[in-house]
Amino acid sequence: MRLTQKGQVTVPVEVRRHLGLRPGDEVEFELDGRGARVVRAATEPSRGRRITDRLRGKGDVRLTTEQIMALTRGADDD
Known part of the structure; x- marks a missing residue:
């Protein structure tokens, strides 16, 4: 890894x-x-993060992409 002039590095995807x-x-x-270790900060996750974590994997909507696009455009499915 190379340290940038701003002191930044890219954390490898596997890490x-x-x-x-x-x-x-x-x-x-x-x-x-x-040396040094990188660890997750001991901060509380944001409200949005807590909500999405709680809801992740609980959806059971079975719409095709076309149906979703029609709903976002306000078109009827008739």
Whole structure:
């Protein structure tokens, strides 16, 4: 990994998956005798994140893409 002039690095996808990190998540660096560790910040998730996490996987809507598009356009399905 290369450190940018702004001090940024890209966290590898396998590390993000393992830690369950998503865009917008807060992380912290913890220093130890060998270097630093990236850990999820000990902050409360936002209200929106809590709602979406709670609802994830609970939907049972069986519409085709065409039906969804018709609904968003206000067209009747007749």
